[in-house]
Amino acid sequence: MSKRLGKGLDALLPALSINDDDKVVEIPLSQLRANPYQPRRTFHDESINELAASIKEHGVIQPIIVRTVLKGYEIIAGERRFRASQVCGMATIPAVVKKFSDQQVMEIALIENVQREDLNAMEVAVAYQALIDQFSLTQEELSVKVGKSRSHIANFLRLIHLPEEVKQYVSRGTLSMGHAKAIVGLKDAKLIKALAEQAIKEQWSVRELEEEVKRLEEKADTKKTSAKAKKKDPYINELEETLRDVYRTTVKIKHNNNKGKIELMYYSKDDLDRLLELLQGKIS
Incomplete structure (x- = not known):
């Protein structure tokens, strides 16, 4: 397992492994439904058919993981095996029933696919946004959970727009x-x-x-x-040039509705003193 995973997911993913204490049961395919939090929206027929061919010959070697819901069972891990079993026309599939919260199910579905690089960029973006919205997470909190940098999360979320x-x-x-x-x-x-x-x-x-x-x-x-x-008034342009020649510095005239101001730029204290002497001489 990647060391970059957040602590929350680090604790969750081992729960997907099946050990000797877990009870494997045969569940009718008709009682199973897909994980509503599954971020992957595209399942390629070719890969499903290849898996179906393998299942026809060897059966489902690795049981799927499910949780109990109101009407039957919900798939936590193993949707490809479920779909391939449907293609084979199987009536049941081996499964292990475990307890997971909605947030755990959502996180597992996301990280399981991301770790296997099964998701395209838009699916990852939508999954990140769903986690943020569903569980009121900040981008920083999400980055810790999925073991990715904050900038990685932000870049994907921008795709939503x-x-x-x-x-x-x-x-x-x-x-x-x-x-x-x-x-x-x-x-x-x-x-x-x-x-x-x-x-x-x-x-x-x-x-x-x-x-x-x-x-x-x-x-x-x-x-x-x-x-x-x-848009600048030619008359104002001409005045600015005249004043630049007189004061030997940058001059800007800003006006609106016959009101405005004249700005004289200076670049040192000596420059300021020079301009003040010129202005006082003009006034006197």
């Missing part, structure tokens, strides 16, 4: 986690979608996408600066 279409790209693996991180900070949802589609179409690397984002941001900043400069 992507447009739905882009989330689907990440879920399908069409867009990588790195690509998603490059565009998730943009404010314009349409731009995020357009960049995602362009990155997929042109097979951009993460670096190429980052450079395109940087180029667009620099272009936007230039437009803002240019627009701001254009």
Whole structure:
């Protein structure tokens, strides 16, 4: 087991092992239901069929772990074995019944999949957010529980704010986690979608996408600066230049509705004294 796991999960995962004291029972598949906290949403038919073929030949070697619920049993660990047994047309499956709280079930489902790298980036993000919402955890508390850094948690949670279409790209693996991180900070949802589609179409690397984002941001900043400069009154520009020549320093005139102020910049005490002498001379 990874030493990076949080203490809470460190204590939970050994409970998934089966020892000689555990009683294995045959449970009808009809009485089983999937773990509602299972973060994995995609089960590939090919891998399930391969497992089904193995079960047909050898049976279910490792019992699944379940807990008792109102109507039957809920799967804690072993959903792939359950699904493969359905494919085989089996009536029952060997299982061990254990007691777990909702939070424990949720944490186990998440970490079991993450440790096996069964989840895509969006599934991990949704699972992290569900844990935070369901049990009022802070990002720091969650990072301890799952044995990941705070920045790791934050990066995944940011994916929740992507447009739905882009989330689907990440879920399908069409867009990588790195690509998603490059565009998730943009404010314009349409731009995020357009960049995602362009990155997929042109097979951009993460670096190429980052450079395109940087180029667009620099272009936007230039437009803002240019627009701001254009809005400035030509008369004010002329006055600033005149005063710069007179006082030999940077001069800014800020005005609004015929009211405003004139700013004279100085860069040392001597510079300030020089400006004060000039101003006093002008006043007198």
